[in-house]
Amino acid sequence: MADIIEQIESAVKNNKVMIFMKGNRNFPQCGFSAATIAIFEQLGVPYETADVLSDPELRDGIKRYSNWPTIPQVYIDGKFVGGCDIIREMHETGELEPLVKAALAEPARPQ
Amino acid sequence: MIARGIPDAQVEVRDYTGGGDHFEALVVSPSFEGKGLIERHQLVYQALGDAMRVQVHALTLKTLTPAQYQNRR
Numbered sequence: 561m562a563d564i565i566e567q568i569e570s571a572v573k574n575n576k577v578m579i580f581m582k583g584n585r586n587f588p589q590c591g592f593s594a595a596t597i598a599i600f601e602q603l604g605v606p607y608e609t610a611d612v613l614s615d616p617e618l619r620d621g622i623k624r625y626s627n628w629p630t631i632p633q634v635y636i637d638g639k640f641v642g643g644c645d646i647i648r649e650m651h652e653t654g655e656l657e658p659l660v661k662a663a664l665a666e667p668a669r670p671q
Numbered sequence: 672m673i674a675r676g677i678p679d680a681q682v683e684v685r686d687y688t689g690g691g692d693h694f695e696a697l698v699v700s701p702s703f704e705g706k707g708l709i710e711r712h713q714l715v716y717q718a719l720g721d722a723m724r725v726q727v728h729a730l731t732l733k734t735l736t737p738a739q740y741q742n743r744r
Contacts, residue, residue, distance in 0.1 A: 592729065628709075629716050629723045630730070645732050646708045 564621035572635040576663045577607035580622045581632040584611050592644040593632045599651045605660050637663035673698060676718020681740075692728040699740045708734065 572578045577600065583589030585597050600607045612619035612631050619631070626633055626640045634641045636659055641647065650656040673682045673696065680700035687695050696715070703711045711734035716723050723730070735743070 627713065640709065642709055642712070646712065649708065649733075 564617045565625060568618070568621055568625050571608070571610060572638050575608040575635075576637055576666075577605060577660060578635040579607055579609045579632055580612055580618070580635075581609050582611065582613050585609050589613055590631070592630075596632045596634060596644050596647050599647055599656070600660075603651075603657055603660060605664060636660060637666070672722060673715055673718045676720075677702060677714055692726060694727060694729070695731040697733045697735070699735045699737055701737055703734055703736045704738075 579593075579596060579600070581588060581590075581593035581596065583593060585601075588594035588597055597609075610618060610622075612622060622631070622633055623629055628640065628643065630643050632644055634643070634647055641659070642650070647656065650659070673684070674680055677698070677700050679702060680698050682699075683697040685695045687693055698711075698715055700714075702714065706714075712732050715732055715734065719727065719730075
């Protein structure tokens with residue numbers, strides 16, 4: 561169990577934009593995951609995804625790691641930012657893009 | 672159920688597929704004042720407790736303070 565938490569931690573630390581989703585970017589398996597991916601595609605920024613459907617341990621682990629019951633979950637610069645509703649709302653208010661751009665502008669954090 | 676967990680909340684819920692597992696909720700509460708979106712949504716999820724894990728497949732949330740709600744009108 562400790563392994564999955566370590567795995568999640570390393571994923572959110574090593575990727576400026578890390579999305580835990582159902583399916584993958586080309587074949588999202590849920591409307592909410594698809595909507596989230598669409599926003600990051602629209603922003604045209606690099607992001608990494610992990611598919612919780614292919615890994616039950618990850619699906620359970622990420623919910624406990626974030627204390628958040630739903631998927632997708634978006635991490636920017638190592639911090640949990642929210643699920644689909646929050647990302648959508650931040651995108652509409654224009655908060656999301658500067659947050660992502662600022663994270664991407666920083667050099668990678670030393671591990 | 673949300674109103675039980677957040678007593679001062681005004682809640683509007685819509686079952687948008689009619690299937691009883693996809694919901695859309697607008698929650699307006701003074702307890703959201705000064706809280707970020709993550710904390711607000713977490714309050715709602717907490718109020719839903721186990722139902723969130725078992726019954727509800729999808730929940731679209733909008734969380735506003737009374738002042739924000741007024742501004743939207």
